[in-house]
Amino acid sequence: MVRIAEDEPPGDEELERFWKAGRAWVHTGDGDRPLGYLLGEPLDGGLHIEQVTVHPSAARRGLGRQLIDHADQFAAGEGLTALTLTTFAEVAWNAPYYERLGFHRLADEELTPGLAAVRAHEADLGLDRWPRVCMRRPVRPGAAAG
Numbered sequence: 406m407v408r409i410a411e412d413e414p415p416g417d418e419e420l421e422r423f424w425k426a427g428r429a430w431v432h433t434g435d436g437d438r439p440l441g442y443l444l445g446e447p448l449d450g451g452l453h454i455e456q457v458t459v460h461p462s463a464a465r466r467g468l469g470r471q472l473i474d475h476a477d478q479f480a481a482g483e484g485l486t487a488l489t490l491t492t493f494a495e496v497a498w499n500a501p502y503y504e505r506l507g508f509h510r511l512a513d514e515e516l517t518p519g520l521a522a523v524r525a526h527e528a529d530l531g532l533d534r535w536p537r538v539c540m541r542r543p544v545r546p547g548a549a550a551g
Contacts, residue, residue, distance in 0.1 A: 420444075423455075430475055432459070432468045443472040445479070449517035451487035451541070452480035464498075470506060481544045488544065491523055494536040508540040515541075 423429035423444045432441040441459035492499040
């Protein structure tokens with residue numbers, strides 16, 4: 406699991422792809438230094454959270470929740486119906502955290518084709534050495550920014 410915790414962030418090309426598509430959001434707190442980011446990708450009628458990361462020095466300040474809420478507003482504005490993500494099932498700052506934010510775990514038979522493909526790719530990368538789970542949260546009513 407240490408290998409995962411020390412995993413490098415996405416490369417410049419991947420970040421630029423999300424940025425150009427308008428689906429990369431950065432949180433700077435009250436300053437001008439990036440403290441966290443979220444990358445989203447449309448998938449099966451929802452917005453799939455490809456990556457959400459908050460720097461450890463900024464943890465427990467609500468930045469991750471704020472990024473996810475912003476993604477929720479974006480998804481609503483795009484006519485998407487849900488937020489989805491994949492994460493580690495047993496790491497306290499992963500699945501249990503997302504459950505507190507309103508996500509629920511999906512059973513294998515609930516996976517959309519896109520989520521099944523994401524999970525297959527993660528397995529190919531060796532991430533299944535630790536229990537993984539797909540999660541979903543409906544877009545919140547009135548979430549679209551107005």
